[in-house]
Amino acid sequence: MSSSPSLNTWSDALSGLSIGWFPLGLVIIAAIPLVFIALYALTYGVYGERKISAFMQDRLGPMEVGIWGLLQTLADILKLLQKEDIVPKLADKFLFVIGPGILFVGSFLAFAVLPFGPAFIGADLNVGLFYAVGIVAIEVVGILAAGWGSNNKWALYGAVRSVAQIVSYEIPASIALLCAAMLAGTLSMQQITMMQAGPGGFMHWFLFTNPIAWLPFLIYFISSLAETNRAPFDIPEAESELVAGYFTEYSGMKFAVIFLAEYGRMFMVSAIISIAFLGGWTSPLPNIGGLELNTMTSGPVWGAFWIIMKGFFFIFVQMWLRWTLPRLRVDQLMYLCWKVLTPFSLIAFVLTAIWVINH
């Protein structure tokens, strides 16, 4: 399935590695994003978000555990591990238990097609982008299982809101990503990134090569906020109205897994928007004359660095939005999706098609 022999050398070599019948390489490939999600969720996700939110509100954030509170997340994890794992008596136990699992699996599956650099991608599917968009929908099942299984009206409200929200926002998100796919002429994540690679650095990115790309870029970013339940579209959670919505009844590690899934999804959509419009793992630095900045900052390790940095930048923007904007009302949410984003995404789609044909 890998299109070019030079690409994905590391992941191809890893997947070939096996001890006897045991496919050790495949296990390592699967474990790499898992370890990445866990580390990033602990450091940047939880600690970073607390610090960023604190700084935006003129506070200090955690300061007591370790220097500048650096060990605060570790302390929280230890606390969560000690907590009693409660399953409500009248809950639908099966759905209640598998809910967080489905949520996490839904966000984790999309990492299979995210290229972490030119030499490493879990699965270079020729329908990678389509797969990534589709697999996010599993999250709805997880939230609905969690909310329904909790046998709690707040949880059910949150779950039903989430279904309405995520299913609605899939449409503008998908159409916006379709614009990127049209520009690239392929659905393979690695291929889309390759289309934007070049000696000019950021000048080859779709956002800058195309006069209309900013519109699907913006639409996808807004929709991705809704798909990850991030503010201002966090009405399934709605801790002030619904006492934390679909995970009201969760405690201990199940709660932690739900949050791990949320941070995993945050990175996933950030990586997808980087790949679709900002050149994925390609370096933003251009070659200027004899100074070959782009060549110097390319390669498998630099590629991983760039895509992670791009993803982290969008996660920062998500956090920045969260601590700026108030939550939308349900009707406002639907208005934004159906009356603003969807028509504009269709317009962007048509304009992109015209531009692609005439270019």
Place this chain on the structure above:
Amino acid sequence: MSEYFSNIKTSATTIATGMGITLKHFFNAVKRKGDAGIDDADYFRQVDGLCTLQYPKEAIPTPPHGRYRLYCNIDDCIGCRQCDRACPVQCITIETIKATSDDLEACGKTSGGQQKRMWVPVFDIDVAKCMTCGICVSVCPTECLYHTPVADFSEFNVKNMMYHFGNLSKIEAEAKTKKLAEQQAQAAKEKAAAGGAPGAKPAPKPKPAPPQA
């Protein structure tokens, strides 16, 4: 239709404004808000930067003339019980023992030169009850009772909020009580022997020492 586009424009501009404000605060987090007091000219100008006070490590200094925790300088206390009577919340408990005549030297004088005539074995202030009204301070004749600028005196155990200021230990207090009782008995006997009234008064002085615990 124009309303539709103006709504989009309004939301875009207002979101941009709001995000600009939060980003400004984010980058200002490297600064600390100054510690100018309310009487400082810069008080209303110090709006940028973190304003968290990490309390036990950092504290706003209390004014030097602050009146917070009640303190008794027991060396100056003459055991007059004015504060006990004046206290509206009964946070002061005093017990006194009248000093015998040979003890007056040991009992000492106040810093104002007044002879002390009472031992004060128990002078307890329950600062948890004290409402810092200052009535006890105003009635104290020797100014031995006053509020200090110490504002933070929280404790984990409420029993630790009981402050003991007495100038005698329990054993010493018992000895003084016994000594006083002996002297009074002696005086009563002498008085009876001198042929006074048959119903001998306990003590010649106008007021007897109050009953002791």
